[in-house]
Amino acid sequence: xxxxxxxGGLDTTAGELHEEHxxxxxxGIGRWLFTTNHKDIGSLYLWFSLLMFLTxxxxxxxxxxxxxxxxxxxxxxxxxxxxxxxxxxxxxFGAVMPAFVGLANWMIPMMIGAPDMALPRMNxxxxxxxxxxxxxxxxxxxxxxxxxxxxxTFYAPLxxxxxxxxxxxxxxxxxxxxxxxIMGAINIIATILNMRAPGMTMxxxxxxVWSWLITAFLLIAVMPVLAGVVTMMLMDIHFGTSFFNAAGxxxxxxxxxxxxxxxxxxxxxMILPAxxxxxQIIPTFSRKKLxxxxxxxxxxxxxxILSFLVWAHHMFTVGLPLVGELFFMFATMLIxxxxxxxxxxxxxxxxxxxxxxxxxxxxxxxxxxxxxxxGFSGLMLAIAPVDFQYHDTYFxxxxxxxxxxxxxxxxxxxxxxxxxxxxxxxxLNETLGKLHFWLSFIGVNITFFxxxxxxxxxxxxxxxxxxxxxxxxxxxxxxxxFIFGFSQLLFVWNVIQNVRSGEKASAQVWExxxxxxxxxxxxxxxxxxxxxxxxx
Amino acid sequence: xxxxxxxxxESYYVPAQSSWPILASFAMFLLAFxxxxxxxxxxxxxxxxxxxxxxxxxxxxxAGILVGWFSHVIHESRAxxxxxxxxxxxxxxxxxxxxxxxxxxxxxFGALFYVRNLAVPWLGGEGDKGxxxxxxxxxxxxxxxxxxxxxxxxxxxxxxVDPWHIPLLNTVLLVSSSFTVTLAHHALLxxxxxxxxxxxxxxxxxGAVFIGFQAYEYVHAYNDLGLTLHAGVYGATFFILTGFxxxxxxxxxxxxxxxxxxxxxxxxxxxxxxxxxxxAWYWHFVDVVWIGLFLFVYVF
Numbered sequence: 001x002x003x004x005x006x007x008g009g010l011d012t013t014a015g016e017l018h019e020e021h022x023x024x025x026x027x028g029i030g031r032w033l034f035t036t037n038h039k040d041i042g043s044l045y046l047w048f049s050l051l052m053f054l055t056x057x058x059x060x061x062x063x064x065x066x067x068x069x070x071x072x073x074x075x076x077x078x079x080x081x082x083x084x085x086x087x088x089x090x091x092x093f094g095a096v097m098p099a100f101v102g103l104a105n106w107m108i109p110m111m112i113g114a115p116d117m118a119l120p121r122m123n124x125x126x127x128x129x130x131x132x133x134x135x136x137x138x139x140x141x142x143x144x145x146x147x148x149x150x151x152x153t154f155y156a157p158l159x160x161x162x163x164x165x166x167x168x169x170x171x172x173x174x175x176x177x178x179x180x181x182i183m184g185a186i187n188i189i190a191t192i193l194n195m196r197a198p199g200m201t202m203x204x205x206x207x208x209v210w211s212w213l214i215t216a217f218l219l220i221a222v223m224p225v226l227a228g229v230v231t232m233m234l235m236d237i238h239f240g241t242s243f244f245n246a247a248g249x250x251x252x253x254x255x256x257x258x259x260x261x262x263x264x265x266x267x268x269x270m271i272l273p274a275x276x277x278x279x280q281i282i283p284t285f286s287r288k289k290l291x292x293x294x295x296x297x298x299x300x301x302x303x304x305i306l307s308f309l310v311w312a313h314h315m316f317t318v319g320l321p322l323v324g325e326l327f328f329m330f331a332t333m334l335i336x337x338x339x340x341x342x343x344x345x346x347x348x349x350x351x352x353x354x355x356x357x358x359x360x361x362x363x364x365x366x367x368x369x370x371x372x373x374x375g376f377s378g379l380m381l382a383i384a385p386v387d388f389q390y391h392d393t394y395f396x397x398x399x400x401x402x403x404x405x406x407x408x409x410x411x412x413x414x415x416x417x418x419x420x421x422x423x424x425x426x427x428l429n430e431t432l433g434k435l436h437f438w439l440s441f442i443g444v445n446i447t448f449f450x451x452x453x454x455x456x457x458x459x460x461x462x463x464x465x466x467x468x469x470x471x472x473x474x475x476x477x478x479x480x481x482f483i484f485g486f487s488q489l490l491f492v493w494n495v496i497q498n499v500r501s502g503e504k505a506s507a508q509v510w511e512x513x514x515x516x517x518x519x520x521x522x523x524x525x526x527x528x529x530x531x532x533x534x535x536x
Numbered sequence: 537x538x539x540x541x542x543x544x545x546e547s548y549y550v551p552a553q554s555s556w557p558i559l560a561s562f563a564m565f566l567l568a569f570x571x572x573x574x575x576x577x578x579x580x581x582x583x584x585x586x587x588x589x590x591x592x593x594x595x596x597x598x599a600g601i602l603v604g605w606f607s608h609v610i611h612e613s614r615a616x617x618x619x620x621x622x623x624x625x626x627x628x629x630x631x632x633x634x635x636x637x638x639x640x641x642x643x644x645f646g647a648l649f650y651v652r653n654l655a656v657p658w659l660g661g662e663g664d665k666g667x668x669x670x671x672x673x674x675x676x677x678x679x680x681x682x683x684x685x686x687x688x689x690x691x692x693x694x695x696x697v698d699p700w701h702i703p704l705l706n707t708v709l710l711v712s713s714s715f716t717v718t719l720a721h722h723a724l725l726x727x728x729x730x731x732x733x734x735x736x737x738x739x740x741x742x743g744a745v746f747i748g749f750q751a752y753e754y755v756h757a758y759n760d761l762g763l764t765l766h767a768g769v770y771g772a773t774f775f776i777l778t779g780f781x782x783x784x785x786x787x788x789x790x791x792x793x794x795x796x797x798x799x800x801x802x803x804x805x806x807x808x809x810x811x812x813x814x815x816a817w818y819w820h821f822v823d824v825v826w827i828g829l830f831l832f833v834y835v836f
Contacts, residue, residue: 026553034553116550118625121605125557132565136572144581165581172568179564182636190628194621195548224636228643232776238575240765241772243647246671247686249769251655258643321664527550 024526033128036120037526038105043423044127045102046416050492052094052134053409057485059087064447064481066464067474080464081149082141088152092270093177094134096404099412100273101126101184104212107419108188110517110524111206113197113533118190122183129180137173140166151462153263156244156255160236167237171230178223185219188212197516199535203297206515207290210297211276214304218265218272221308226262229255253318260311268307271403272300274371274411275342278364280515281418282346285361286353287512292345299338299345306335316387325384332382336375343372358510359433363414366406366441374402377452392462395455401448405484410440413491420495421509425523426502432494439487446480549617556605563601566594606794610811614803623810630814634821637784641825644780648773648832652679656769659685684768693763693771699834702753706746707830710785713742714823717792717816727806729799736796739819743789750782777833784822791815 025031025040035041063083066074075083105123109116117123140147145164148154159167192205192213205213233255235241242248244255275296283290290296312320312328320328346368355361377399381387390396413436421427450473455461459470466474505522516535520528570590577584612618618626654663660677661669669675672685684690697703720735757763757774764771795815798804804812 030553033558034555036551036554115548119629120550121554121557122629124554125560128558128561129564132561133568136565136569165576168572168576169569172572176564176568182633186629186632186636189632190625193628194624220632220636221639224640225643228640228647232644232647232772234575235765235772235776238578241776242684242690242769243651243772243776245689246655246659246668248684248690248772249656249659249681250651250772251658254647254650254655257650258647261643261646319665323664532547 034124036116036124038109038117038120038123039423039524039526041117041123041127042102042104042106045098045105045130048127048130049095049099049102049412050495052090052098054488054492055138056087056090056095057488059083059090061481061485063087064478067466068478069475070466070468070471072465075464077464078146078149081151081462082147084462085148085151085154086138086141089137089148090134091404092152092266093174094130096270096408096412097181098130100212100215100270100408101181101188103208103273103277103412103415103419104184104188106423107517108191108209108212109195110520110528111209111515112192112195112200113516113529113535114191114195115527115530115532117187118195119187123187126180126184126187129176133173133177133180136169136176140169143169153259154233155259156233156236156252159255160233160244163237168234171234174230175227178227181219181223185216185223188216189220192216197529197532197535203294204535206276207279207293207296207300208273208276211272211279211300214300215269215272218269218304218307222262222265222269225258226266229258229262232258253315256315256318257312260314261308263314264311265304265307267400267403268303270408271371272304274367274408275300277411277415277418278346278367279342281360281364281414282349282368284418284510284512284514285356285358285364286350287355288349288353290345291348291351292341295341296345299341302338303335306331306338310335313382313384313387316384317391329382329384333379336379339375343368343375356511358417359428359430359437360414360418360510362434362437362441363410363417366437367410367414370406370410370444371403374399374404374407377402390455392460393455394451394459394461397461398448398451398455401451405448406441406444410444413440416495418510419517420498421505422517422520422522422524424499424502425505425521426498427505427509429494429497429502432490432497436487436490436494439490440484443480443482443484443487447477447484448480450474450476450480547619547621549612549619549622551612554608556601556608560598560601560605563594563598566590567598568594570594610798610803613808613811626810626814630817634817637821638825641777641780641828644773644777645828645832648777651769651773656681679770681768681770690766690768691762693757693761693767695761696763696770696774697753697757697761697834699830702749703830703834706749707826709742709746709749710823710826713739713746714820716742717819721812721816724799724804724809724812725806733796733799736792736799740789740792740796743785743792743819747782747785747789750778750785774833777829781822781825781829784825788815788819788822791818 025037026034032040032044035044062075063080066072066080105117108114143164143166145166147166148159148164148170150158150163150167154170192209196205232241232243236243236245242250244250244252246252279290279296310328310332312324313332316325316328350365357365377395381390381396381399417428417433454470454473457470459466507521508518509522510518516529516533517524519533570587570593573582573587574584574591575587576582577587654665656679657663657677658665658668659672659675660666662677675685676683680693680696682692682696684692716735716739720732720739723729723731723735763774765775792815795812798811
């Protein structure tokens with residue numbers, strides 16, 4: 001090992017590392033800055049996501065406070081636009097995606113019997129890019145001309161010709177968070193394909209792992225396309241090109257095509273891991289095997305493939321050729337088939353199960369019901385001729401918040417409650433958890449259900465003021481938003497309390513839990529499966 | 537299935553704490569913030585000098601990190617810490633990275649096809665959305681687009697690059713370089729090291745000449761043909777596709793130079809040379825992208 005003596009520098013040499021390896025975590029802040037441990041990195045992702053969730057949540061409450069009554073009370077219209085934009089960007093890229101990556105980091109190696117992620121140093125890099133990227137994005141709020149104000153979909157020419165100067169920083173923030181996502185996804189795929197314990201065949205993989213394998217593929221396929229579209233914006237803004245400018249022969253609609261080629265798979269990136277989580281939780285608390293395992297895998301893969309063929313359903317009113325409208329309408333409706341398979345399987349798993357309703361299960365059941373509502377409103381939006389009425393109204397806002405809040409966010413909370421005892425070694429405070437669940441459940445529905453009505457009645461999205469006939473439902477929605485928002489503090493409190501203390505949890509934690517992760521102690525040791533387990 | 541987290545010798549090398557990644561994240565931040573400030577400085581919307589300073593610091597730091605991090609990995613590899621399973625992780629990693637690059641170029645090719653086959657014909661009054669012609673009634677659709685709709689904002693190119701001169705030559709150069717890098721690989725498999733170095737050097741030279749020709753072509757396009765970034769959407773698609781390809785060839789050439797230096801230092805043998813293979817894969821990838829460019833940007 002003489003050669004190692006020459007490395008020196010910033011890293012400890014590999015020889016020393018080998019010694020250190022069997023010890024626990026390093027001391028102090030260095031543990032978190034330099035860690036290569038999948039559990040540490042998972043925790044970093046999850047805490048970061050929580051911070052972003054609260055930041056984006058404050059912005060949402062500002063929006064709802066302004067919309068509590070018609071007229072302009074609290075903020076300038078320009079600032080309102082910055083809030084809707086930043087709320088969307090922060091929630092999508094800062095809260096939901098990192099939370100799922102954090103869960104993947106924590107759970108995938110334990111679920112497949114691997115000692116760690118396949119590429120541990122790159123794993124650390126994927127995480128630490130994010131705080132820098134979001135610091136840059138949030139700093140635009142304090143720049144001349146304000147933060148990006150063109151909506152999270154940043155359509156040209158709003159985001160090019162008419163954009164504030166801070167758009168340049170927005171573009172570079174997207175670039176580096178995209179790099180983070182791609183590296184994270186590569187790591188997850190390499191881990192799943194290469195690090196499984198002997199006997200853990202693909203069709204034995206827990207569904208959370210399967211759903212992440214497919215999600216990671218989607219990420220690698222579409223994050224570069226997002227990089228491409230923001231690069232074209234940068235060129236149009238600063239270097240005189242005309243990709244999105246018809247005066248030079250380009251087309252602003254081209255922006256929408258490229259963006260949604262990324263954007264539609266992106267929305268599945270935010271829901272497929274949720275499907276995986278729900279498919280872990282429902283069998284546990286039904287004390288039954290998941291109904292239709294193989295069909296779940298195929299349904300997830302079908303949804304992923306279809307996600308590349310439906311992007312223009314976001315653009316029905318932009319002036320597509322008729323054949324395009326028809327193709328994208330039917331392709332979109334086709335997604336209802338595999339999604340229906342999944343919902344059917346979850347319900348069939350619960351059927352005649354011996355059900356109990358612990359906090360994770362409550363969130364999971366709420367997910368199935370409320371996500372399905374979001375799915376149905378999606379089906380309504382898929383019908384091109386009626387979308388002409390719904391487009392850019394609060395109906396769309398209601399739709400995607402139903403799939404993202406009681407969909408993606410509920411699944412993340414279900415996952416945290418489900419696996420928290422495994423992470424901390426402390427049993428969950430069920431009373432607090434259930435209180436959080438019921439307040440969230442009620443709050444979320446009071447917030448978003450009325451938006452269907454005001455949307456169908458014609459209230460456009462992204463406006464700070466509105467006509468009087470929308471006043472009542474807006475007030476209801478705002479009250480719901482504050483109930484939902486403040487009840488999340490219970491979640492934060494519950495998690496912090498659980499980290500600090502609590503009744504000792506057993507290895508299995510939940511009576512019906514099955515899988516490798518439930519065979520290791522709670523809390524899970526710093527290094528698990530240094531020697532791969534045998535899976536029969 | 538029993539708990540099996542015993543402290544036994546692991547087969548997979550899990551590196552301990554490392555400071556490279558967070559330094560690299562900071563360097564990335566400097567690069568991104570510096571680039572943003574520099575670019576905004578161009579139009580006086582930010583302090584450009586400050587931007588350039590940040591950008592340069594970012595470049596230096598990132599270059600240092602790349603050298604340090606890769607050296608560290610190379611030392612670990614040569615110390616025999618990497619098992620065949622680790623090797624497979626690297627292979628999956630590089631394969632999916634190249635796939636992500638394919639998708640990056642796909643976005644620009646998609647833009648090119650959309651503009652050529654839909655947007656420009658519609659502006660010229662053809663097809664389903666021919667009503668767009670009402671914007672510029674005198675506009676005639678053509679490709680390459682020599683006369684953009686608004687000639688005052690975007691004066692079109694006077695001429696375009698002739699595909700049968702430099703681009704054809706460049707095609708020959710890059711395709712040959714794919715062969716030479718394969719010959720180098722075959723020589724390595726037989727442990728014929730002098731030949732490996734020779735064929736690698738040939739590949740690098742071909743890549744360097746390619747880059748030189750591309751640079752010459754850009755100067756020619758700007759000075760003689762009026763083919764610029766401002767020349768309407770033909771210029772936009774031309775430069776974004778060839779430009780990013782050129783950057784990738786440059787990066788690939790740098791990577792090949794590192795591999796050559798490692799060969800000369802005595803690294804790699806017929807069994808262990810994934811670093812070599814990864815660079816060769818990357819090189820084939822830029823070659824394939826070039827074929828697409830030659831056909832759809834230059835010829836058709």
